[in-house]
Amino acid sequence: MSSDREQLEVDVLFVGAGPASLSTALHLARLIKDHNQAVESREREGDILTPVLLVVEKGKEIGAHTLSGAVVDPRGFDALLKGLESRPPYEAKVRNDALYYLTETKAFRAPFTPPPLQNHGYYVASLGQLVKWLATLCEEHEVDVYPGFPAKEILFDGDSVIGVRMTDSGVGRDGEPKVNYEPGMDVKAKVTVLGEGPKGTLFGQADCKFGLSSESQPQIYAVGVKELWRVDRDLEPGVVYHSLGFPLGLNELGGGFAYTMQDGLIDLGLVVGLDYKDPRTDCHLLLQCFKQHPFIRNLIAGGELVSYGAKAIPEGGIYAMPRLFADGLLVVGDSGGFLNSQRLKGIHLAVESGMLAAETLFEALVKGDSSAQTLSAYEARFKSSLARRELWKVRNFRQSFQRGFWSGMFHSALQMLSGGRGLIDPMPITPGHTLMRRTSSLAISTLPEVDFDGTTTFDKLSSLYYSDTSHEEDQPSHLLIRDPQICIDKCSEEFGNPCQNFCPASVYEITRDGEQPRFQVNSSNCIHCKTCEIMDPYQIILWTPPEGGGGPDWKKM
Ligand code: SF4
DSSP states (O other), rough: OOOOOOEEEEEEEEEEHHHHHHHHHHHHHHHHHHHHHHHHTTTTOOOHHHHHHEEEEBSSSSTTTTOOOOEEETHHHHHHTTOOOOOOOSSSSSOOEEEEOOOOOEEEESSSGGGGGOOTTEEEEOOHHHHHHHHHHHHHHHOOOEEOEEEEEEEEEEEEEEEEEEOEEEEEESSSSEEEEEEOOEEEOOOOEOOOHHHHHHHHHHHHHHHHTTTTOOOOEEEEEEEEEEEOOOOOOTTEEEEEEEOOOTTTEEEEEEEEEEGGEEEEEEEETTTOTTOOOOOOHHHHHHHHSSHHHHHHTEEEEEEEEEEEEEEGGGOOOOOOOOOTEEEEEEGGOOOOOOTTBBBHHHHHHHHHHHHOOOHHHTTTTOOHHHHHHHHHHHHHHHHHHHHTTTTHHHGGGGOOHHHHHHHHHHHTTTTOSSSSSSOOOOGGGGGGGOOOGOOOOOOOOOOOOSSSSOOHHHHHHTTTTTTOOOSSEEESSSHHIIIIIIIIIHHHOOOHHTTTTTOOOEETTTTTEEEEGGGGGGGOHHHHHHHHHOOEEEOOOOOOOOOOTTTTT
């Protein structure tokens, strides 16, 4: 194929247009503007800075690939927007919140909401709308924002990151160029900021090169499956419900949520820890069970499904955070593990990580030095930040729940009393996929039956329709299976091909070709949640970005 690639040079490149990247770009642009005004008015010595800042995003629109609950702690945006008039387009202020324990048919309200789940003063929001607004603010501050540009590869020069290569477009399923072939552009940058979300492709490459995770605990994930509903009755916006129990068992960490928004919209979903043991676990199916519970069924009665999605959530906390810098590289937001799993919140931490990164980038631009030494100031800033103080207090929270619900309750109570320390500090954690049991050791499944009625409950393919997912069909699969024969020869026998269950979009299928089983990858169904890379028991799946703009469209979420 032609190597005649377009080249673009920028000063700072942000990969991913989530809240972390966009906050970094906005804060940096404002620091530069303040600096230039101070230099012009001779309040400060120095040169006028005119760097080119560029955000690239794989979704066809800003917000199309962004998914979260979301109840937002406004701390991050309040700090980011100081001095600006623009306010985030929150849906509603939280007026009421409650925690329920669900059995199969009953809902018991907790007498009080535990402090980590108290949301008074916070806001219910659509993260898709928030990032759209944030991208517009960035553009108003002279940051270029390019949606539909997936980055597939980090460019290195020796031990330095010098930019990224975008995916090629117009390549056929057979790997051959089509008439519309265009090689992906190379974007060279003094610093590349990775804000790709959890399990980022470029982060994986940087990790291999620099060993960013070599000294941290393994990251542990959950998957959130979410639906947006519209009901045709008056709803008070800003009511937040969290639930424990049904449809999850005591050995699975997770719970349900439902938030009311404006115009009769309800966010509802289920978060399931990706260290479950039963390979038959199917988070999409569990979400359908959740909606059969009378408490949820009543909430969405007479309503219609608007949108469906899923996303991995990095829950390991501070002990699982990688090194956040290298020569020419910074890592922000979910990519760096900025998430408080006890509070189920990461947006404010993503924004705060972005602001710390922006201050470091500003210094690097002034000094004209993007070495690891200069960029290490980001971690130094993090060490004395509010974000770090918050994460330090819950440093063993997720780890303690890997040993079951009651062990988790016991240890987390002790941790709360001892500022996060608990009985064992650091408490070890095991990568989730290694805990999956072989089918031969399983008891009969106790999962309740789901009758997909197409009104309240939907089978996977019908749900997928509501994610508005589309990919160019004639392109190589973006899901690379290192050895598909393992799927047929080993995995069917040992784990019963759990990819058919854990993928929330029916991407993986075992079909029959006469007597022969055949492993089929329906990559155009993929909603980019990354669960397969995380939960595949043999770790042979590699998710890579498809051709520009492909994927779900969650801007309503
Ligand atoms: Fe998620 Fe993987 Fe399925 Fe895509 S193929 S939807 S990334 S589990």
